[in-house]
Amino acid sequence: MLTFTIRRLLLSIPTLLFISMVIFLLLQLAPGDPMAQVPLTVPPEVKQKMREALGLGQPIYVQYYKWLIQFFWVEPQVFLDWATRDSFLLGWLPDTHFSTFIDPDTGAVRPVQRTISWQTRSPIMDIVIQRMPQTLWVVGLSYVVGILIALPIGIYSAYRHYSLFDQAGTFITMVGFSIPPFFTGPLLIVVFSVTLGWLPSIYDTTHVVTDWASFKIQFMQMIMPVMVLALQTTAQISRYMRGAMLDNLNQDYVRTARAKGLKESSVVLVHVLRNSMIPVVTVIALGMPAIFGGAIITENVFKVNGIGQLLLTALFANDLPMVMTLTFIFAILIVLFNLIADVLYGLLDPRIRYD
Amino acid sequence: MTEQAIPASPIEADIETFGALVDKEPSKPPRSQWIDVWQQFRKHKGAVFGGGFLLFITLAVVFGPFLWDVDPKALDIRNKNWRPVYQLLFDSEAKAGWAHPFGTDQLGRDIMAQMIAGGQVSMAVGWLAMALALVIGSAIGVISGYFKKLDFWLMRFTDLVLSLPILPLTLLAVTLFRQPLNSRFGPEGGMFILIVGIIGLTSWMQTARIVRGDILALKEREFILAARSIGTRSGKIIRRHLLPNVISPIMVSATLGLATAIITESALSFLGVGFPSDFPTWGKLLSDAVSRMQEFPERVLLPGIAISLTVLSVNYLGDGLRDALDPRLRGR
Numbered sequence: 001m002l003t004f005t006i007r008r009l010l011l012s013i014p015t016l017l018f019i020s021m022v023i024f025l026l027l028q029l030a031p032g033d034p035m036a037q038v039p040l041t042v043p044p045e046v047k048q049k050m051r052e053a054l055g056l057g058q059p060i061y062v063q064y065y066k067w068l069i070q071f072f073w074v075e076p077q078v079f080l081d082w083a084t085r086d087s088f089l090l091g092w093l094p095d096t097h098f099s100t101f102i103d104p105d106t107g108a109v110r111p112v113q114r115t116i117s118w119q120t121r122s123p124i125m126d127i128v129i130q131r132m133p134q135t136l137w138v139v140g141l142s143y144v145v146g147i148l149i150a151l152p153i154g155i156y157s158a159y160r161h162y163s164l165f166d167q168a169g170t171f172i173t174m175v176g177f178s179i180p181p182f183f184t185g186p187l188l189i190v191v192f193s194v195t196l197g198w199l200p201s202i203y204d205t206t207h208v209v210t211d212w213a214s215f216k217i218q219f220m221q222m223i224m225p226v227m228v229l230a231l232q233t234t235a236q237i238s239r240y241m242r243g244a245m246l247d248n249l250n251q252d253y254v255r256t257a258r259a260k261g262l263k264e265s266s267v268v269l270v271h272v273l274r275n276s277m278i279p280v281v282t283v284i285a286l287g288m289p290a291i292f293g294g295a296i297i298t299e300n301v302f303k304v305n306g307i308g309q310l311l312l313t314a315l316f317a318n319d320l321p322m323v324m325t326l327t328f329i330f331a332i333l334i335v336l337f338n339l340i341a342d343v344l345y346g347l348l349d350p351r352i353r354y355d
Numbered sequence: 356m357t358e359q360a361i362p363a364s365p366i367e368a369d370i371e372t373f374g375a376l377v378d379k380e381p382s383k384p385p386r387s388q389w390i391d392v393w394q395q396f397r398k399h400k401g402a403v404f405g406g407g408f409l410l411f412i413t414l415a416v417v418f419g420p421f422l423w424d425v426d427p428k429a430l431d432i433r434n435k436n437w438r439p440v441y442q443l444l445f446d447s448e449a450k451a452g453w454a455h456p457f458g459t460d461q462l463g464r465d466i467m468a469q470m471i472a473g474g475q476v477s478m479a480v481g482w483l484a485m486a487l488a489l490v491i492g493s494a495i496g497v498i499s500g501y502f503k504k505l506d507f508w509l510m511r512f513t514d515l516v517l518s519l520p521i522l523p524l525t526l527l528a529v530t531l532f533r534q535p536l537n538s539r540f541g542p543e544g545g546m547f548i549l550i551v552g553i554i555g556l557t558s559w560m561q562t563a564r565i566v567r568g569d570i571l572a573l574k575e576r577e578f579i580l581a582a583r584s585i586g587t588r589s590g591k592i593i594r595r596h597l598l599p600n601v602i603s604p605i606m607v608s609a610t611l612g613l614a615t616a617i618i619t620e621s622a623l624s625f626l627g628v629g630f631p632s633d634f635p636t637w638g639k640l641l642s643d644a645v646s647r648m649q650e651f652p653e654r655v656l657l658p659g660i661a662i663s664l665t666v667l668s669v670n671y672l673g674d675g676l677r678d679a680l681d682p683r684l685r686g687r
Contacts, residue, residue, distance in 0.1 A: 015515055015518055026524070027527075178667035182621065186655050189648070190652050194648070293520065294522075296522055312626060327524060335518050
């Protein structure tokens with residue numbers, strides 16, 4: 001299993017390189033000039049100099065190579081320095097200075113050049129780290145909520161196959177599957193914010209939880225974005241759960257377990273459930289990146305300033321380095337969770353052997 | 356010699372001998388596979404409704420403009436902000452009437468005509484993108500299942516494409532390539548080609564995987580061996596023997612593809628990177644209405660319901676098709 005994991009990890013490197021190249025070439029092919037917003041009074045040769053200062057004069061492969069260096073070498077160094085200097089977990093370690101160098105001319109200590117956003121002129125990774133918690137909170141919580149709702153529905157509707165509950169459950173999951181989040185979002189806002197006035201329609205990310213009252217506000221504003229995302233998760237996972245349970249409920253070992261006189265609850269919730277969870281766990285892992293994609297829309301609807309919203313604003317502002325980095329982060333998530341799903345499948349199911 | 360009638364042919368003799376064994380009821384006419392499929396399909400109520408609704412909405416958007424011949428782009432500023440006609444039930448003072456059954460928008464354009472025009476675009480994008488994805492997916496699936504040499508590389512390629520972040524890349528491609536395509540094919544045509552192309556190019560992978568799996572299993576069967584042993588060429592084996600046998604997984608993934616294509620197009624329009632603003636699609640109508648949904652909730656509801664119902668019916672149709680086309684489930 002370990003060798004398999006290592007092999008998959010090694011194989012994910014060319015995958016990520018390929019993806020980064022696709023994104024990079026797509027951006028290169030794109031007609032879009034970062035100098036388009038510069039006033040027309042600026043003479044062309046100055047504009048050309050500005051382009052070169054942004055690194056646009058170099059050949060494509062040099063630009064790509066530099067981007068790779070930035071992403072995989074410089075940013076981890078900066079992160080390490082931060083971790084040993086300020087972070088809670090590793091702050092006790094002696095401070096490292098990977099991300100600074102001594103200027104040969106003046107002898108002063110200077111930070112290395114990081115990838116900067118064309119919009120804000122600040123390092124991209126800093127902005128991404130600022131935006132990440134909002135997305136992780138909303139997305140992560142919605143995934144957990146979705147799974148917690150989906151599993152019981154799936155189990156019960158498989159156990160009572162073709163019952164009223166099963167029919168209703170199938171219908172509701174089908175509806176949840178079919179209604180896009182950009183419709184459920186506004187719909188919930190109309191019902192719960194406008195008509196009933198129970199919940200705020202905008203997610204306020206500056207809100208800080210200090211006591212019970214502020215926690216309640218935080219809870220209220222998270223309900224709608226989380227539920228919109230959770231609906232999609234629930235629909236998908238409960239369908240898989242139901243299918244997996246149905247496959248297992250007719251197996252011989254279930255009859256054996258019943259014949260031994262085990263309680264019905266332990267037959268279903270121990271024997272059958274554990275076997276049915278194998279495919280479902282991998283589906284849960286595989287669905288994670290899709291949820292991040294769905295978060296782009298949900299964040300837009302509820303005005304959550306997470307990374308999905310950051311990607312949209314960067315796209316409209318023609319901020320290519322930011323777009324490149326964010327898209328690549330999404331790609332890393334996908335590759336990572338595919339890997340996790342494969343490894344989990346091998347770990348959980350002793351019949352699967354990759355070697 | 357005994358008087359024994361000599362049977363005209365040995366077959367008649369057999370029939371007489373075994374006559375007692377034959378059932379008394381008349382034998383049923385032979386049933387074709389598709390009759391079986393249809394009968395199983397009919398048992399799935401949701402699928403029948405889904406198929407019916409899909410047919411209805413397709414016909415409605417195709418023939419709708421002939422029945423409701425109001426120009427969706429015609430401005431009528433005096434009659435702006437009409438409410439839909441059912442508003443009269445709650446409030447007899449409401450500005451509504453049968454002249455505009457779904458009301459009019461803030462520029463006085465008829466919403467019913469816009470819904471029909473938007474539906475045309477959404478459905479056309481859905482069908483075409485689905486067809487494109489199916490063609491690419493089936494081609495790659497068949498080739499990689501049939502030709503062993505290409506299998507490894509094509510499947511690695513499929514895996515690579517599967518791990519691309521689709522929605523961010525789609526957003527990226529639409530924003531980046533809008534300009535050149537628009538200048539060549541006009542703002543609407545360029546966008547149409549772009550969206551159909553991108554959705555098609557990013558949603559063929561599942562089809563390819565399923566088709567490849569089925570082809571790998573079919574390839575080892577005797578009828579393929581027989582076909583090959585009489586000297587049938589590969590191209591003909593694929594067309595005559597393999598493709599008809601993988602038609603059912605292709606049909607099922609077609610329904611899924613149609614649903615995703617409609618949702619993706621609407622999502623793009625919703626995020627503001629889709630068609631130009633005066634060109635109605637369901638997603639566009641929805642996103643334009645969101646800012647004023649407190650006063651006019653129906654403008655969000657109508658396109659949203661149209662999208663959701665269409666996708667729901669397509670999903671149910673796919674569910675029923677999967678059951679009907681699976682011979683193990685059929686006849687239960």
